[in-house]
Amino acid sequence: GQQLNQSPQSMFIQEGEDVSMNCTSSSIFNTWLWYKQDPGEGPVLLIALYKAGELTSNGRLTAQFGITRKDSFLNISASIPSDVGIYFCAGLPVDSNYQLIWGAGTKLIIKP
Amino acid sequence: NAGVTQTPKFQVLKTGQSMTLQCAQDMNHNSMYWYRQDPGMGLRLIYYSASEGTTDKGEVPNGYNVSRLNKREFSLRLESAAPSQTSVYFCASSRGPNTEAFFGQGTRLTVV
Numbered sequence: 001g002q003q004l005n006q007s008p009q010s011m012f013i014q015e016g017e018d019v020s021m022n023c024t025s026s027s028i029f030n031t032w033l034w035y036k037q038d039p040g041e042g043p044v045l046l047i048a049l050y051k052a053g054e055l056t057s058n059g060r061l062t063a064q065f066g067i068t069r070k071d072s073f074l075n076i077s078a079s080i081p082s083d084v085g086i087y088f089c090a091g092l093p094v095d096s097n098y099q100l101i102w103g104a105g106t107k108l109i110i111k112p
Numbered sequence: 113n114a115g116v117t118q119t120p121k122f123q124v125l126k127t128g129q130s131m132t133l134q135c136a137q138d139m140n141h142n143s144m145y146w147y148r149q150d151p152g153m154g155l156r157l158i159y160y161s162a163s164e165g166t167t168d169k170g171e172v173p174n175g176y177n178v179s180r181l182n183k184r185e186f187s188l189r190l191e192s193a194a195p196s197q198t199s200v201y202f203c204a205s206s207r208g209p210n211t212e213a214f215f216g217q218g219t220r221l222t223v224v
Binding site: 004100104 | 116143152153154155156157160162168170171202204209210212213214215216217218
């Protein structure tokens with residue numbers, strides 16, 4: 001089936017640093033979503049993107065829908081301890097109206 | 113509001129046993145989903161329901177059955193559990209197929 005390549009798999013950063021992660025696909029997507037999952041919880045939506053080239057912010061988080069429609073990026077500025085968790089991208093392929101494809105996640109760890 | 117409620121939170125089954133995972137949402141959402149999450153992988157869709165009385169197979173439906181009892185409830189049944197079904201199961205709901213999905217806290221299932 002279709003796959004998303006999400007990188008990096010994990011990140012060790014200092015508090016206050018900026019963070020970047022991305023997802024790429026071999027096929028074209030109509031929608032890109034970024035979720036965060038805390039331990040023992042379900043994923044929570046951070047940002048939704050619906051148009052190629054779209055740049056959307058949610059507080060310190062900024063995400064972009066790649067112009068080729070095959071990739072997306074999430075940036076976190078000035079990281080804080082509560083940013084720790086696993087970040088997932090998910091995309092809706094053009095040939096599907098409900099089946100999201102999920103990346104494997106980026107685990108963010110903040111060094112004290 | 114409770115959002116999406118899943119029961120049980122933890123379960124251990126012996127190979128061959130059956131069980132039903134329950135899910136209910138109180139947000140009047142039309143779409144409901146069952147996913148499984150395995151280590152190092154993104155969420156994989158088991159089944160989807162666009163509305164009461166309709167269900168569609170996702171990426172990994174084998175070994176599972178679902179029932180959309182009414183608009184609120186969407187249950188997942190394992191008729192004969194196998195060790196390969198050891199996973200964390202998430203139920204989710206959304207207003208429509210391409211809108212923000214809200215997740216339950218998950219059911220951690222171990223099949224021995």
